[in-house]
Amino acid sequence: MKRKDKSANPIEPEVRMELPRRSFLQTALAGGAVASTAYLSLTRDLLAKESGPIVIGHQCEVTGGFSSWGYWHDKCAKAAATLINEGGGIAGRKLEVPVADTESNPAAGARKLRSLIQRSKARFVVGSVHSGIMLASIPIASELKTPYFSAGEATEATGSKGTRYSFRTGTDTYALAAAGAPWAFKNLGKNWTMIFPDYAWGHSHHQEHRKLIEAMGGKVNDPIAVPLGTKDLVPYLAKIPEETEVLFSVFFGALSVAFYTQSKSMKLDEKMKMYSVSGTIEAIHPEAINGAAENVFFLENFPRPLEYKNDEYHKKFIEMMNIDPVHAKENGSDRVMAKSHAWQSYENFFVLKQAIEASGWQRKKDTPGVIEALEGLKMENSLAHPQGAKLLRAQDHSGMIDCYISQVQNGKFVVNKRIPRAEMESLLPPRYDFRKYKL
Amino acid sequence: MDIVVALAFNGLVWGLIIALIALGLSIIFGLLDIINLAHGDFFMVGTVLTWFVLEATGNYWIAFLIVPLMGFLMGALVERAVIQPIRGTAALSIVATFGLSIIIQEVVRAGFGAAPKRILPPIEGTIPLFGIEYDIYRIFAAGVSIVAIFGFFAFLHRTKLGTWMRAVRFDRDTALAMGVPARTVYMVTFALGFAMAALGGAVAAPITTVDFQTGVDVLPFCFMAVIIGGLGNLPGTVAAAVLLAVTEGIVTSFTDPTVARIVSLCLMSAVLIARPHGIFAGATR
Numbered sequence: 001m002k003r004k005d006k007s008a009n010p011i012e013p014e015v016r017m018e019l020p021r022r023s024f025l026q027t028a029l030a031g032g033a034v035a036s037t038a039y040l041s042l043t044r045d046l047l048a049k050e051s052g053p054i055v056i057g058h059q060c061e062v063t064g065g066f067s068s069w070g071y072w073h074d075k076c077a078k079a080a081a082t083l084i085n086e087g088g089g090i091a092g093r094k095l096e097v098p099v100a101d102t103e104s105n106p107a108a109g110a111r112k113l114r115s116l117i118q119r120s121k122a123r124f125v126v127g128s129v130h131s132g133i134m135l136a137s138i139p140i141a142s143e144l145k146t147p148y149f150s151a152g153e154a155t156e157a158t159g160s161k162g163t164r165y166s167f168r169t170g171t172d173t174y175a176l177a178a179a180g181a182p183w184a185f186k187n188l189g190k191n192w193t194m195i196f197p198d199y200a201w202g203h204s205h206h207q208e209h210r211k212l213i214e215a216m217g218g219k220v221n222d223p224i225a226v227p228l229g230t231k232d233l234v235p236y237l238a239k240i241p242e243e244t245e246v247l248f249s250v251f252f253g254a255l256s257v258a259f260y261t262q263s264k265s266m267k268l269d270e271k272m273k274m275y276s277v278s279g280t281i282e283a284i285h286p287e288a289i290n291g292a293a294e295n296v297f298f299l300e301n302f303p304r305p306l307e308y309k310n311d312e313y314h315k316k317f318i319e320m321m322n323i324d325p326v327h328a329k330e331n332g333s334d335r336v337m338a339k340s341h342a343w344q345s346y347e348n349f350f351v352l353k354q355a356i357e358a359s360g361w362q363r364k365k366d367t368p369g370v371i372e373a374l375e376g377l378k379m380e381n382s383l384a385h386p387q388g389a390k391l392l393r394a395q396d397h398s399g400m401i402d403c404y405i406s407q408v409q410n411g412k413f414v415v416n417k418r419i420p421r422a423e424m425e426s427l428l429p430p431r432y433d434f435r436k437y438k439l
Numbered sequence: 440m441d442i443v444v445a446l447a448f449n450g451l452v453w454g455l456i457i458a459l460i461a462l463g464l465s466i467i468f469g470l471l472d473i474i475n476l477a478h479g480d481f482f483m484v485g486t487v488l489t490w491f492v493l494e495a496t497g498n499y500w501i502a503f504l505i506v507p508l509m510g511f512l513m514g515a516l517v518e519r520a521v522i523q524p525i526r527g528t529a530a531l532s533i534v535a536t537f538g539l540s541i542i543i544q545e546v547v548r549a550g551f552g553a554a555p556k557r558i559l560p561p562i563e564g565t566i567p568l569f570g571i572e573y574d575i576y577r578i579f580a581a582g583v584s585i586v587a588i589f590g591f592f593a594f595l596h597r598t599k600l601g602t603w604m605r606a607v608r609f610d611r612d613t614a615l616a617m618g619v620p621a622r623t624v625y626m627v628t629f630a631l632g633f634a635m636a637a638l639g640g641a642v643a644a645p646i647t648t649v650d651f652q653t654g655v656d657v658l659p660f661c662f663m664a665v666i667i668g669g670l671g672n673l674p675g676t677v678a679a680a681v682l683l684a685v686t687e688g689i690v691t692s693f694t695d696p697t698v699a700r701i702v703s704l705c706l707m708s709a710v711l712i713a714r715p716h717g718i719f720a721g722a723t724r
Contacts, residue, residue: 239442
């Protein structure tokens with residue numbers, strides 16, 4: 001090695017050091033040994049973590065406006081985790097379910113989803129029932145390459161805003177319209193008015209139902225979109241045309257109760273048939289609103305009374321939830337199960353278990369295999385799937401399930417018709433194929 | 440034409456109920472300079488207390504009488520525990536009352552539950568009114584609001600305590616020098632504001648719903664009434680609440696309901712630009 005002249009840099013002579021070849025080699029070898037040891041130790045830690053518990057995050061509305069539903073989603077997730085762990089976990093690994101409270105707020109929900117995936121190391125997420133949170137979450141889950149199951153009804157989650165990573169075992173507005181509108185058109189009336197909250201969920205219901213009713217030759221009057229937070233609904237109810245035969249309403253929580261209360265006091269229920277979807281009366285006991293929902297028809301995912309799906313799995317599920325078999329009311333409290341939606345936060349853990357075990361998933365990089373296993377996954381009526389047998393359609397990642405038309409009679413839900421899964425599949429051609437997107 | 444008149448009338452009825460609630464907000468701001476973000480929750484507490492009293496006694500009228508008194512006592516407690524320590528600091532009042540709002544909502548959610556409930560109106564029946572079946576109870580509720588509003592103004596102008604309240608509001612130092620017990624006046628004012636919101640809750644509960652977040656929706660409308668009427672201007676607040684509700688009712692009869700809400704917000708913006716102290720600034724206080 002040619003040595004440089006010290007005088008070449010007279011400004012910092014003390015900084016420049018002589019480094020003999022032997023010393024250099026010794027230092028390099030020692031450094032290499034330390035780095036290798038550290039790398040091996042680090043890799044061992046990483047491998048150890050992946051062979052430890054499987055983390056499936058639960059994004060849930062524990063507080064805020066959706067908390068009457070969130071309570072049940074949380075309870076369902078915990079029941080599923082207990083059952084899975086009692087049965088040996090997933091592929092022999094224990095299941096851990098960290099919960100992220102969305103506060104029923106899309107911004108908070110999206111922020112906490114990122115934390116759930118990045119800090120709590122959730123490899124899969126059973127997500128929100130709140131459509132706004134669900135739509136804010138899908139881009140994040142997709143960016144972080146984490147399969148995300150939503151339970152909200154906005155059709156975009158498995159439609160225009162869906163990705164290879166977004167799934168939904170329950171129904172969306174597209175499915176709800178296809179399942180219920182033909183029956184309601186035939187049995188309730190041909191002239192429809194739709195009243196709904198002025199945001200995406202309500203408009204989505206209106207668009208999907210309007211298409212079907214008009215295609216069947218019915219008349220759909222101008223829609224009535226009610227601003228969120230409205231307390232006095234009389235100005236909106238007064239605009240419902242006299243000739244209306246079917247009043248289709250889509251509301252949530254307090255606005256829903258206000259709608260039934262005020263429409264009943266204006267005697268609209270005596271002039272027209274009232275039809276709605278389960279979300280409008282979810283987690284609400286008809287008796288708690290003093291008969292305001294009496295005679296209203298609802299499209300449900302899961303009948304409240306045991307008698308309309310009377311099998312051992314439904315019975316066991318009711319026992320696990322600690323609810324009565326008629327009203328789905330929790331024993332010892334006033335809470336009524338949000339049954340048409342919360343089952344997803346129970347069953348989705350078993351869906352993931354089935355796909356993880358089928359694909360041989362070991363670590364994060366194996367996730368594409370799970371997605372491929374989920375696409376077209378068939379589920380049997382069982383304790384893992386008490387809502388019933390179903391299919392997670394390969395193209396649009398949407399669940400094909402049985403639905404039910406019920407009517408509130410004397411404060412109790414009475415099922416008028418069951419719409420079987422096969423009929424749903426024929427009514428709902430897939431509009432998207434996410435399989436064309438690379439993983 | 441019928442529908443325009445019907446919705447204008449309904450606007451008047453609903454505006455009077457809102458005026459009762461907004462009046463409480465206005466006196467709290469006018470006297471204490473407190474921007475009370477928890478006022479909607481005081482209304483919600485009124486609806487929830489009504490539900491509990493009704494469950495316990497089975498009689499709505501007992502709730503109707505007791506709930507405002509319970510609201511008054513709770514208001515006095517809140518004033519001493521939350522407002523008194525931060526009085527005179529407007530910025531802190533926003534933070535404190537926002538925190539209070541969250542605490543009230545979560546306490547009610549934990550105790551009452553998150554699912555909404557309904558109270559049956561104590562007066563049942565409808566009357567045909569300009570083409571719609573109109574709930575008789577609503578007319579009763581508007582009547583109660585009118586009586587409560589006039590009663591409040593009579594209290595303010597014809598009682599010793601009311602005179603003290605006005606005196607402290609106009610010139611606190613002079614009132615103190617004259618021997619007016621300012622701390623008591625502050626406490627009573629805040630408690631009255633709470634009581635009026637609670638009475639509004641008891642009156643509105645059979646019309647709307649009983650729900651732990653119901654106050655969140657009422658608060659913006661109350662603030663709009665207070666801003667348009669002039670901050671702290673009590674008659675202005677009442678007039679603005681009625682004006683807003685009637686305007687929204689009439690506009691709704693012609694167009695989309697959301698447009699009606701936009702018109703209300705535009706009206707508020709126009710007032711803020713043209714008359715920053717409120718449309719009724721200068722009116723009798």
